[in-house]
Amino acid sequence: MSRLGSLPRLFVLIGLILGGAASPVAIRAQDATPGATPTVVNPVEKVALVTPESRTNQGWDQQAADGIEAVAKRRGIEAIVEENAGYEIEPLLADLADQDVQLVICHASGYQTVCPEFAAEEGIPVAVVENPNAVAEDLVSDIETEAQEIAYLAGVLAGRLTRSGTVGVVVSDEPPTWNYMTVGFAEGLKATKPDAQLVYSVIGVAAYGDAAGGKRVTDQVLAAGADVVFGMGDGSTFGMIEAIRAHNAENPDDKALFIDVIGDKSQTVEDDLLLTSVLFDFTVIYEEMIRDLETDEFGKVYTLSVENKGVRLLDLPQSVPAEVVEAVARAEAGILDGSIAVSAVPDADGVRATLDELFPG
């Protein structure tokens, strides 16, 4: 290559570099050279998270609140957590706008409409849950929680450990997050124990905090013969655990096991009751979301997945037999190599149809 021929290229390169520094959308994260840091064009200093229930539920709300605070601490920014907000949050959002927040994470499927409207009116970016259709460039991102693959492993575990052959699933409502896991769990159970029976019970509509309801329904599921219960409930989970605790106290030779979701309750729940949990770690996507907001990449779908370690199974207790642990590991390997495909079913009708198909009668 001659020296003369290389000069125009050098000018082009210099021009690109200079132009890139001046343009706000110069470097898109996915186009960037691996390892390169995307240019920060909108430094984020204040974010907010709104949760419908209390952050004391060691579940959906608490994991998100803890997650955003951990990310904020790591990045040295401010995080406002508005918990227990219920579902009428317009005044709260207006208040957050007055506080000049740069991002509002609307942490409930019940906020799917109000938050995109708020974003459009105020021009403040929001993140919604389970509503990919709302995604808008620079303004609305979506968080998907597809934990069906990890729930499949929980189903394998339940199938291997049930003695009665009847397994219960108790849910506090039927949002996509729970529905994905219900079907994943059911498929894992069916694959492991084809003759198992599954008792599926819904506590009520938006009964996330109904601990008494969780206890009542779990009592009924246990009475129906279940000896492993997969519970998705947030605050109502404490009622489910209490029902199993009471059952186990009365039936020490026929103890039931509980599989939890989202949070880690192993510090407060007995080893012979809590089998495992499908853990959610929101920090992974909150970190990515704030980074994207700073580099003008906001407005896309973020998914908690096995790949980004946003979902995983809580370490199994020592009491679980080695061959069962191996069965779970085999299933996990099958999911990772693609030999096991787990259905992703977000809607309640789809859940019922799948359960009817898997467990007829």
Place this chain on the structure above:
Amino acid sequence: MTDLPVADFLSALLGSGLLLAVPLLLAALGEAFAERAGLLNLGIEGMMLGGAFAGFAVALETGRIAAGVAAGAALGVALGSGFGLLTIWLRVDQVLTGLAITILGSGLTGFLYRDLYGGQNRPLPTTAARLDLPVLTDVPVVGRALFGQPLLVYLAWAAVPIAALVLGRTRFGLAVRAVGEAPFAADAAGIGVAQTRFAAILIGGAAAGLGGAFLAVVDVRTFTDNMTLGQGFLALALTMLGRWRPWRILAGALLFGMLRSLETGLPILGMDVRPEFVGMLPYLGLLAALVVLARRAAMPAALGVPYERGRR
């Protein structure tokens, strides 16, 4: 479900229905005293929440269920006395005072729960004693549900004839009804209107606190934020549904409890019904009962009206 153990399941269905009725029954019985005396207590939800938290905290610290239950009732009395002082002597609006107590109960219990326990769920170390009658408890389906419940369930049931007796057949009950119907006439007859109303609201507060304590200490055996979930307001509706009569209130509470239990039991029994529909059942049942039974109900004439001697 093909292999449902029907007897065990129906027993669980009946048992949970009876348990669900207890907090409502206690709170509504107390409210009947307050409303019969002319006090509309919208703070019943806050009193239940306060009772739930106080009961849980004391039971957790002492390891004694009875101490927790007593603490729940005591906190209800304290909140009831606050309501009484504000509405009877200071003549603050009853509706506003009640709502303020409900908001206070929700906020304060959530704050204290976090402050004292760091928001970490704590199960109580002990369980409530259960009645266990030989032979009777073993009767299929109904045995365990009727004769194997925690003792407080039977105390709640026993409170029904006692409340009916006190309201209907005693001098105090007559005074309560008199100050709720015609406080001026009662005053002229020498009945202390303020004192009688205050006593009634103390009973109402104690019963609401007891209902909350039952929920946290006996039933769920832990505390969660806002765990009463509107049961105080349901108790208000039950009081009217029962036309302020204890036996009718018992019937309403049992109806509601059984419908709530069926709400989740029907799908397990194999009935293909949507949770949105069955979730409406208890409330539709209550609404229907209100339409049929309560439309002829004559409210206490002075309900919600503050009394000031010499001023009509």
